[in-house]
Amino acid sequence: MTNGQRRDIHNSDIPIICQACEARHKGVCGALSPSQLTELSKNTTKSVHEHNNRLHSSDQDQEHYSNILSGVVKLTKLLPDGRQQIVGLQFAPDFLGRPFSTQNNVIAEAATNVRLCSFPKKVLEKFIEESPEMERRLHEQHLNELDEARDWMLTLGRKTAIEKLASFLVLIVSHIDPERSHQEGDLAIELPLKRGDIADYLGLTIETVSRQLTNLRKKGVLEIGAKRAIKIVNLERLKTIAESGN
Amino acid sequence: MTNGQRRDIHNSDIPIICQACEARHKGVCGALSPSQLTELSKNTTKSVHEHNNRLHSSDQDQEHYSNILSGVVKLTKLLPDGRQQIVGLQFAPDFLGRPFSTQNNVIAEAATNVRLCSFPKKVLEKFIEESPEMERRLHEQHLNELDEARDWMLTLGRKTAIEKLASFLVLIVSHIDPERSHQEGDLAIELPLKRGDIADYLGLTIETVSRQLTNLRKKGVLEIGAKRAIKIVNLERLKTIAESGN
DNA sequence: CGTATGATTGAACGCCGTCAATAAGAGTGG
């Protein structure tokens, strides 16, 4: 990203708190001028959330937006009887929150340890009014989320269990390691979700997730390590399985 | 909508082509001034599309956006082997098209007969630059679509066949007949989708859709007429079934 | 009337869920 470098000529104008932040380049804060960044940074609070903690309870603390600094956040929806479905995964430097609406029936939880940079809704909405570029960036992120949601609807509605697992792994690789995902060679990664979360993301049970992972291992596509570690041996094969099952 | 009435004081300034159009009130065109409307209307073309016709082939004719004047549009995604999933239904006066991106791997087809009001991408993008209100409206529609997509992910991933059918019927009623859907009494509607489309929207087969419809009929929740006509006898019960299965 | 399209119903199969047992760590305290 030499583009990002060039912008940093006036790095001294940029608040210290923002200087190492991805959101300033690829995220929504990239739309702000140094002076706006300074104003926003006065109202921000950084926070750390441990694995599996709720980031905002469903109706409470809806007066804040956040940027994800690191970690993975899962967005979950619930049925009255307890069944649940993860409807989105978000990675740094994604924006977190639902503008223009107070009701948000989605639960945001930390899938891994997560660091956030939060600010009051009012402050951000002021910047949105001031700079169309800010709204444009938010709009584009939400369009990307819409595309991803629709891709996943195809996975949920029409794919078999093994295809779902393969689709999930391809998605994780493309987010965790975007450049390496197009190269040759083995890919060792740590899954950001535990089995139960993967099941809730794929509309399956824990047992089926486990079975299909060993299924993929027996096919020689990947190796399963301790904890959440896996090594992908044949990424191309995995992509094929994700769409056709074999 | 007395609000809409008040805006019509200067109705004579508004292009004839726009005067009876929902998109001017609830759709994206509501952000435009009479003079902008006039300019836009010079570049619009109205068109009629028959049931099951492609509105734009996947890569071709991506230089137009449209507003839906009437009818229902289905957005479909495909797997290489032919399996397909409907990832969105759109009703008048929804906006049709994917801004800020040339690649759109979603197929838009007319589910019913559809009337469109189309205009070149460039023209709309010019108005977006000029008026933040225009982008705001688009942004809000896309956020609504994102909410709906995520609601549907829960349906696809975690609900049983009968719950899916009930969810679909509730959704259709709320779009076709928003005010009556909160009242008492029978609701006679014509389904905008045939069985195959319903199956593709719910991630089921045609046979299962048919079986669960008769299942709902036997429960006394609805009556099934000829063609696509149905009468919903007990909407509250239907809503309960949509979330808990009984 | 004949054909095409769409919908319903039945029978049998199979994928995935359910239930249950076991294994593998991680963390705690003796």
Place this chain on the structure above:
DNA sequence: CCACTCTTATTGACGGCGTTCAATCATACG
């Protein structure tokens, strides 16, 4: 270091829900 517990993951046996395959019916259109 070991014993204990808690959480997470794996594996097996069985059953059910939804698919697959197939036949029948209904309606529209030539």
